[in-house]
Amino acid sequence: MKRFPVKFLLWSSLLVLWVLQSGTNGNSADICKADSEIEFQIHVQTPSGNDFVEKEDLEETFVCLLYPSNELNCSWSFHTMDKDSQLSVHIRVCNRDVEVHSLKEESVERDASATLDITGFEMSSVVLHFNMSLHDNWTAYTFMFYKNTIDILSPPPRINASVKDKDLSVTWDKPLSRYFYNEMCFEYQLDMGDQKKHKTIEKMRLYTEQKVDPTRTYRLRMRARIIANNCEGCTEWSHWSHTVVVEQSVFTLNPLVVILLTLAIHLILAVLLLRYRRRLIDVLFPPIPHPPPKYKYFLEKSDTFNFFYPAMPAKPEEEITEVEDIEKSPQNTSLEKHQMDLKDKCGHVW
Known part of the structure; x- marks a missing residue:
């Protein structure tokens, strides 16, 4: 003692x-x-x-x-x-x-x-x-x-976590305290959700979990204390920090898959362009308008204005009958009678 x-x-x-x-x-x-x-x-x-x-x-x-x-x-x-x-x-x-x-x-x-x-x-x-x-x-x-x-430490602030290349990387800032402590004085514990044992990290503010499950959602929290053998301070654990949620997508893109998808899209566009290029050219560069064949007759006439202005309706022809005053004879009488009969039947002079 x-x-x-x-x-x-x-x-x-x-x-x-x-x-x-x-x-x-x-x-x-x-x-x-x-x-x-x-x-x-x-x-x-x-x-x-x-x-x-x-x-x-x-x-x-x-x-x-x-x-x-x-x-x-x-x-x-x-x-x-x-x-x-x-x-x-x-x-x-x-x-x-x-x-x-x-x-x-x-x-x-x-x-x-x-x-x-x-x-x-x-x-x-x-x-x-x-x-x-x-x-x-x-x-x-x-x-x-x-x-x-x-003097209990504050929980580690500004906890950042991300997954890259199937590795979970976690970083954080030094805990706040009423006293100044060197980086070598701190000990941290990381709780990753459903794990039975906490991860203990000493003298650093970085942790990497390799080969994590890409379909799992991670809920992370941390606490800190002073290492008794290194520094003089409170050796009790701080409260747990706020929870940081790391969600991952079930489908992860591979660089090779991205390249193949890009090439496939360009190939499909090229095939569609070759197949429908005539329609595409017509849309982009429409041809000069030309009239239908049924209007060709009107365009070939010398008086082209008739195409734009309708022709006036023709006046009905007047029926003129000339009568000669000649001496009637039996032969002429028969002829006149015959013409009258035809007129009655046909409605006009034969």
Whole structure:
């Protein structure tokens, strides 16, 4: 166990004062001024004394997380607590050595959580203080979280995904954080929808899935965290990002197919052009109009205006009968009678 003698003495002195001030109730005092640099160690107080223990050595668990929305959530679980014991919690938000916000609950469940909105507050650390009491016995737990160790990253923004040559390529931007981190600090997880195991990517912002199913629709989402061994920061996963949908067409065009289709279309157009070229030429270059043969007679006449102006109807011919005054004779009489008979029958002079 790593020890810091100076800090340990400082903490011990303060804890003695806490015990004197709180008596047998185990209530916490203001510890923002302690400015402890001892991480992953929990101060445990009992009526018989106090000690520092590693967080991993306790069966009780408690954690605080600061989300991008400025929501501070602290949760705890006391599995070894007697069912008749009473548990209280005091959450203190500190900005250096000044307490700026707090929440105190005198009675809480052994498995529960509490949320504080720290919008408008500057903070550097959070101090959790639990007091578990049963009759005259009590045990107090105190732990300090530093802001950079509880600052949850934002999900990776601007996720782009596309399929090319049967490979699914995914890119994204660095997660947003209140602190600056190098590219080597980030670890990502990619959820591709129906896969049982997430894809884990470290130290890069590119992933390629080879030989994907061309008929499948992919729904992608991502989350991020800080790699504990590389950088100091929050090792809890961020929330999942928004879902990016990648839809693919069932029919994918092959370059050879495109060339063959182009040649086939040109060939069909050429055949149609050869077959109907006469009609096409007539449409594009119409011939000089010429009259039908039935009008040839009118065009050959010298007086061409008769074609445009109809001829006037001819006057009916007048019937003129000349009568000679001659001396009648029997022969002439017979002849005249015969002519009269013909006139009556034919209606005109013979």
